[in-house]
Every structure is written in structure tokens, then in C-alpha cells.
Amino acid sequence: MRSFGSLKKLSGRSLLAAGLALAGVVLLAALAAALLLRGGGEDEVYVARIDGAINNRTAAYVERVISEGEEAGARAVVFEIDTPGGRLDSTQRIVQTITNAGEVPVVTYVAPQGAQAASAGTFIVMASDVAAMAPQTRIGAAQPVTFFGGDIPGDLGEKVTNDAVALITGLAEAHGRNEEWAERAVRESAAEDAAEALELNVVDYVEPDLESLLEAADGTTVEPKGLTLRTAGAVQVERPMSFAERWGVSPYLLAIIAGAGALLLAVIAVGAYRSFKWRVSTGTEAMIGEIGVVRSPVGSGLGGQVFVHGERWRAVPEDPASGPLEVDSEVEVVGFRHGSVVVRPRKDS
Numbered sequence: 496m497r498s499f500g501s502l503k504k505l506s507g508r509s510l511l512a513a514g515l516a517l518a519g520v521v522l523l524a525a526l527a528a529a530l531l532l533r534g535g536g537e538d539e540v541y542v543a544r545i546d547g548a549i550n551n552r553t554a555a556y557v558e559r560v561i562s563e564g565e566e567a568g569a570r571a572v573v574f575e576i577d578t579p580g581g582r583l584d585s586t587q588r589i590v591q592t593i594t595n596a597g598e599v600p601v602v603t604y605v606a607p608q609g610a611q612a613a614s615a616g617t618f619i620v621m622a623s624d625v626a627a628m629a630p631q632t633r634i635g636a637a638q639p640v641t642f643f644g645g646d647i648p649g650d651l652g653e654k655v656t657n658d659a660v661a662l663i664t665g666l667a668e669a670h671g672r673n674e675e676w677a678e679r680a681v682r683e684s685a686a687e688d689a690a691e692a693l694e695l696n697v698v699d700y701v702e703p704d705l706e707s708l709l710e711a712a713d714g715t716t717v718e719p720k721g722l723t724l725r726t727a728g729a730v731q732v733e734r735p736m737s738f739a740e741r742w743g744v745s746p747y748l749l750a751i752i753a754g755a756g757a758l759l760l761a762v763i764a765v766g767a768y769r770s771f772k773w774r775v776s777t778g779t780e781a782m783i784g785e786i787g788v789v790r791s792p793v794g795s796g797l798g799g800q801v802f803v804h805g806e807r808w809r810a811v812p813e814d815p816a817s818g819p820l821e822v823d824s825e826v827e828v829v830g831f832r833h834g835s836v837v838v839r840p841r842k843d844s
Contacts, residue, residue, distance in 0.1 A: 538570070538729060538730055539567070539569050539570065539729060539730045539731075539732045540569060540570050540571045540572070540573055540709060540726055540729040540730070540731050540732065541560055541563070541564045541567075541569045541571070541572045541573065541732055541734045542573045542575065542705065542731050542732065542733050542734065543556065543557070543560045543572065543573070543574050543575070543733075543734045543735075544574070544575045544576075544577075544735070544736075545557070545574050545575070545576045545577070545578055545616075545619070546577055546578065547577075547578060547579075548578065548579065548580065548581040548582075549578055549580060549581025549582055549585050549586055549589070549615040549616070549619075550581055550582050550585050551582070551584075551585050551588075552736075552739075552740045552741070553581065553585060553589065553740075554585045554586075554588035554589050554592070555739075555740055556736050556737075556740040557574070557588075557589045557592055557593070558588070558592050559737070559740070560572055560574075560734045561592055561593070561596045561599065561601065563734070564596075564599045565596060565598040565599045568598075568599075569599055569732075570599075570600075570724070570725050570726055570729045571599060571600045571601070571602050571625075571709075571724055571726050571729070572596070572599050572600070572601050572602065573602040573603075573604055573705065573708075573709075573731075574601070574602070574603050574604070574619070574623070575604050575605075575606050575607075575705070576603055576604065576605050576606070576610065576612045576616050576619065576620065577605070577606070577607075577610035577611060577612075578611070578612060578613065578614075578615065578616040579611065579613050579614065579616075580613050580614025580615040580616060580636075580637075581614070581615045582615070583615070583639060583655075583659070585615070586615040586618050586619065587662070589618075589619055589622070590618055590619065590622040590662070590666065593619070593622045593623055593624075594622055594666075594669075596720075597720060598722075599722075600624045600625065600717050600720070600722045600724050601622075601623050601624050601625075602623060602624065602625040602626075602627065602708070602712065602724075602726075603619060603620045603623035603625070603626055603627065604627045604628070604629070604702075604705060604708055605620065605627070605628040605629060605632040605633075605634060605689070605698075606628070606629035606632065606704075606705070607629055607632075608629050608630055608631040608632060609631060609632065610629065610632045610633075611632060611633040611634070612628075612632075612633070612634045613633065613634070613635065613636045613637070613686070614636055614637050614638075614640075615637075616634070617634055617635055617636070617637040617663070617680055618637065618659075618662065618663055618666070620634060620698065621663055621666040621667055621670070621672060621677060622666050622670075623670075624670070624717035624720060624722065625699055625700070625712050625715065625717060625724070626670070626672070626697070626698040626699050626700075627698055627699060627700040627701065627702055627708050627712075628689040628692060628693070628698050628700075628701050629689065629701070629702065629703060629704070630689050630690070630701060630703060631688065631689065632688070632689045633686055633687070633688055633689075634680075634686065634687055634689075634692050634697060634698070635680045635684070635685050635686030635687055635692075636680065636684040636685070636686040637659070637663065637680040637681045637684070638656070638659075638680075638681055638682065638683070638684040639652075639655045639656055639659050639681070656681060656682065659681045660678050660681045660682060663677045663678070663680065663681055664677050664678050669718070669719050670717075670718065670719075671696075671718065672696055672697060672698075672699075673695050673696045673697050676695050676696075676697055677697075689701045699712075700712065705731065706731075709726035709727060709729060709731075710726075710727050712724050712726055713725065713726045713727035714727075782803065782804050782828050782836070783828055783829065783830065784827065784828065784829075785803050785804055785827070785828045786803070786825055786826070786827055786828075786841060787801040787802055787803025787804070787808075787810075787825070787826050787827075787828060787836075787838065788801065788802050788803075788823060788824070788825055788826070789801050789810075789820050789821060789822050789823060789824050789825075789826055789838075790802050790807060790822065791822065792819040792820065792821060792822060793810045793811065793812050793819060793820040793826070793838060794812055794815065794818060794819030794820065799811070799812075799819075799820065801826055801836065801838055803826075803828055803836065808835070808836045809834065809835040809836070810826070810835055810836045810837070810838050811832055811835045811836075811837055811838075812837075812838060812839065813829055813830075813837050813838065813839040814839065817840075820838065820840060824840065824841075825840075825841040826838035826839060826840060826841055827839055827840075827841050827842065
């Protein structure tokens with residue numbers, strides 16, 4: 496049953512203000528999340544993690560963490576690695592970023608136990624200033640393959656392989672590591688566990704945890720950068736992937752979209768409210784003169800109802816002194832009063 500008195504009065508300005516407030520909250524939340532990814536200090540070691548396949552988002556992540564480490568004057572940037580490999584172009588970006596990080600030592604640590612630095616991961620380890628592994632981890636098997644894991648055929652395969660060999664042996668030479676093994680890792684997919692890698696001078700340390708590694712590497716001067724590590728007792732600060740780096744979507748863009756969505760909802764709500772008010776107003780005015788049928792007696796002190804305009808309405812008589820209007824009698828709508836239709840007997844009934 497319809498009753499105008501029961502219609503809730505909404506404020507268009509309140510709805511719009513609520514939408515703007517929600518948009519502001521979303522934007523502030525995104526900015527706060529971004530600020531949490533920054534910070535640092537000279538007594539800190541930044542710890543980041545490379546998990547899963549190497550791709551362009553991984554490369555962007557490495558670039559950001561190293562840049563922030565240099566800007567903050569971090570003692571070192573550590574990348575814990577567990578990867579089966581990935582894109583060669585992304586790997587080359589990462590290698591270039593590590594190589595050009597002239598103000599902060601970059602440490603790679605293949606961990607935890609059971610982890611691997613296969614294929615692309617091998618290049619990243621060989622590019623780092625300090626290369627380390629946890630016990631029972633693996634490195635190697637760096638032969639270039641197609642997207643589906645097969646050999647690259649013909650002259651193209653030879654060209655790609657030779658280029659990869661030149662890259663990895665150059666990295667090994669620059670850091671005083673085993674160039675012969677580095678070449679075999681690419682040409683023959685050679686792979687070693689942590690103990691063998693240490694014995695073959697593929698990595699610099701095998702340590703059970705990061706704390707032990709930072710203690711062991713403290714005081715080491717790394718070449719060719721000539722930087723000395725001061726990692727003992729440093730505060731370890733985690734630098735996780737941002738939302739954009741993990742999912743490929745900028746949190747700022749999401750905040751803008753969410754804010755615009757909240758504003759749009761508020762505008763729609765205001766429009767709906769105004770449209771609703773217009774419909775109620777014009778609809779009721781159009782009902783004056785309509786003929787309806789009494790469904791329950793309409794009279795003074797009676798909660799009468801009439802069926803008019805396709806709906807049941809609460810009704811009051813125009814002239815209460817004339818007595819109640821009986822069920823099934825026809826009435827005419829002459830106005831509205833306190834949320835009820837005002838009716839009188841149909842003139843020709």
C-alpha cells in the first residue's frame with residue numbers, strides 16, 4: 496500500500512557530500528599505502544623478494560627497490576630469490592639495474608631451502624655484488640628456450656645463446672666468479688646445488704638464514720663497484736611488491752577510478768532522488784479526477800482504502816459528515832491530505 500507520509504526524505508546534498516567523502520578516503524588510502532612503501536635510513540638493509548617467473552613487473556620492482564635503497568642510503572639491498580626463470584628482456588633490465596647501482600651493494604640470496612635460481616635467476620645472481628644461497632637450493636640451467644620451453648631453432652637459437660653466454664661470462668668475470676661454469680650453465684644447462692656452487696666459485700656464501708649472511712658478508716668490499724658492506728646488525732626492512740607491480744595496475748589509477756565511481760554513485764543517487772520526487776509529485780497531481788473503487792469502508796476514524804490508478808491507497812473522505820463510503824462503491828480523487836488520497840462519491844454513481 497502506498498502512503499506519501501511513509502516516503503523517506505533524502506537530501507541530495509548529503510548524498511553528494513557522502514560520495515565526495517568516500518572518494519577522498521579512497522585517495523588518502525592509496526597515498527598512505529604508497530608512502531608505506533617508501534622510507535628507510537642508513538642503518539637499514541632493504542629486503543625484497545623475487546618469487547615466480549621473471550617478467551616486466553619483476554624488473555620494475557627491482558628498479559624501484561634499488562632506487563629507493565640508493566635514495567635512502569641503505570647499507571645494502573637484498574633480493575631473496577626463488578624463480579624457475581622468465582623473460583630474457585626482463586632479465587636484461589634487472590641485470591642492467593643491478594650493474595648500474597653504484598651507490599648501494601646488491602645482494603642476492605637463493606632462499607629458503609628448496610628454492611632455485613634457475614635460468615633467468617642465474618643471470619640475476621651472477622650480476623649481484625654478493626651472491627649467496629641457502630643450503631639445499633639450486634642454481635643454473637640457464638639455456639635460452641622458447642616461450643613453450645623448447646629449444647630455439649637454427650641460426651636464431653645460436654645467436655641468442657651466444658649473446659646469453661657473452662652476458663653471463665662478462666658478469667662472472669666482473670665479480671670474480673667461475674666464467675667456465677657460467678658458460679656451461681647457458682650452453683649445457685649445467686646446474687648445481689648450494690654446496691657445489693660454493694665449491695666451484697659460482698656463489699660467494701652458503702648461509703642458513705639472512706641474518707647469518709649479513710654477518711658473514713660484513714666488511715666485504717665488492718668489485719667492480721668498490722663498495723664495502725656494513726651489514727652486521729643492520730635493521731632488515733621488507734620491501735614487498737606494490738599492488739601495481741604484483742598485478743600490473745597502478746594503485747593511483749585504481750584510487751582515481753574508485754573515487755570517480757563513488758562520485759558517480761552519488762550523482763546517480765541525487766538524480767534518482769530528484770526523479771523520484773518529480774514522479775511522486777507529477778503522479779499524484781495526475782491522479783486528481785481519477786475514478787477508483789473502495790476496498791474497505793472510507794469514513795471518519797476509519798482506515799479506509801481505495802483502488803485507484805492501479806494501486807491501493809489509504810483514503811479519507813472529502814466530507815466526513817456524509818457518512819462512510821461503502822465497499823465496491825466508486826469514488827473520485829479530489830486531493831491529498833497527510834499522505835492519503837481525499838475522495839468523494841462519484842458524481843454520477
